[in-house]
Amino acid sequence: MNATNISRQDCLALDQADALRELKDQFDLPAGVIYLDGNSLGVLPRATLGRVQQVISQEWGQGLIKSWNDAGWIDLPERIGNKIGRLIGAKPGETIVADSTSLNLYKVLSAALTLQRQADPARTVIVSERSNFPTDLYIAQSLAQQHGARLHLVDDVAEIPALLNQELAVLMLTHVNYRTGYQHDMAALTAATHAAGGLAVWDLAHSAGAVPVDLNAADADFAIGCGYKYLNGGPGAPSFAWVNPRWADQAQQPLVGWLGHAAPFQFSTDYQPAAGIKRFVCGTPALLSMSALECGVDTLLAAEQFGGMAALRSKSVALTELFIELAEARCGELGVRLASPREAQLRGSQVCLSLAAPLEHAGYAVVQALIARGVIGDFRAGDPQRLDAVPHILRFGFTPAYIGFTDVFDAIEHLREVLSTQQWQEPRFAQKGKVT
Structure with missing residues (x-):
């Protein structure tokens, strides 16, 4: 036509x-x-108002602190994480909802840099795009200073292959560029990064819920994403983090908090990380925002009956x-x-x-x-x-x-x-x- x-x-x-x-x-x-x-x-989403009102008036208003158990508040980060996992090619137990996109990027990028520093101290370069979302670049600049690394920005994706060398620590890209909508070939770039000895960190802010993503098939190392764009979680909705199972019990995330502890209600003074992705939770989850986010994620899952x-x-x-x-x-x-x-x-x-x-x-x-x-x-x-x-x-x-x-x-x-x-x-x- x-x-x-x-x-x-x-x-x-x-x-x-x-x-x-x-x-x-x-x-x-x-x-x-x-x-x-x-x-x-x-x-x-139409369901959000009623759900948030229920959390406020019933679970908080009537259930009070009992709702951590009775209403399942304590399980929300994992429960919603598993739902998001269905949209991004993650298996149950690999994705967690917590904090903001910026904080989760800080966690996973720091964990990736620490893994690389332990394996090969000569790997000190983070590669990304100059047109990447600014918060990603700011977080990378901060971590580069802390880890004695260097951030190298490309103006054209065609420059990336030449930078996948023995100095590469991490390739950090947003899967779909926020400015142009350009979608990277996640699987190909991740494979090339691994072949060079690097780790791949992906920001899914403009792809989770918008385009098919399969983190496990692409063999990505770390990923984070936004809850308030295509996931319809509402302004300031919590973010999510995903870690490849091969790193989940090795990764050292820098913002350790009580709910990332192996036994948070033992109230030990010594931090021991929880197993797997749970260690990427830091503080008490924002229950009202998380409840709204779950309604948003459910709007995407409703499409499963149509393909x-x-x-x-x-x-x-x-x-x-x-x-x-x-x-x-x-x-x-x-x-x-x-x-x-x-x-x-x-x-x-x-x-x-x-x-x-x-x-x-x-x-x-x-x-x-x-x-x-x-x-x-x-x-x-x-x-x-x-x-x-x-x-x-x-x-x-x-x-x-x-x-x-x-x-x-x-x-x-x-x-x-x-x-x-x-x-x-x-x-x-x-x-x-x-x-x-």
Whole structure:
């Protein structure tokens, strides 16, 4: 079908034929909103409000401290971890929910560096992308200083193979790049890292719940991920950590706390790590947030009856390819350019666009104008010193559980109108808030 000839009626027909369409009923989406920002904050599941109210009014309000046992609070990190494990190719007992993405990355990257230092002190280089999410780079910079290591950043993934050498300690990458949506070949890069004697640490913030992931099949070493993006756990939802079983009882994570102890309720003054992944828990879990996260994870598991992550991925590819085709066909002459990989296998569940001159700096205002129309995406600024290589981008996430083909068509029509009428030039759209 030629993109220039695709009609809204065609998209309505695709939605009617969509086997996953009933999954949308799980979410409390505001009326009139096309939400293309689930890669930043997932939508509220309908079950979440009732579940959190139950935890507050019944389990906390009535059960009080008894709920640690009676309501199973103490088991939540493992229980939800096992559910997430079904989405990322992990076996039961390999994944744990605890703390934030940044803290979990600190734990696993420190553990990987410690393992390498013990095995071969000459391995002192952490390799990552300059376009990796900043918190990952900040954590790596901090740990490099503490471990006497060096962080080497590449501007192009083609540079990575040459750095997989005898100096490599850890390759640290985000599976799906937050800026461009580029999806790394996890299995191939992990195998090449191992062949060079290194360890592979993967951030799944933009892939868990969005694209099929199989950590065991890829033989990854460590992984962490976000709970509030595609897992729909709510703002500030806890993160998760996964450790390959071969390292689980050797890894020394630096933030040892009482619930990571082998016997936390013996209240010993001497720390003894729990077996396996449990040692990556530090302090008391955030029960309200964890309860909300479980509802979010359950929205992904509901897709198992329709084919699970494979079915979600198939729809995601169809949505993103339609978005790209329509954006280029209907907005290309207005300066819209594709900033994500064109090949579906190289792209996560998001599409990033940039604007050609003379609109290259108008991205923020364009996104704000779209939001005012009910089309919610987001903006990511380019590097001010590398605007030629890292442009400002308009970023759109596609969560197939609640986004349809008609949403894609309507979003592009709004984008075309914003650009063709120059609505983005209204002064109100230039005003930046603290969060952009």
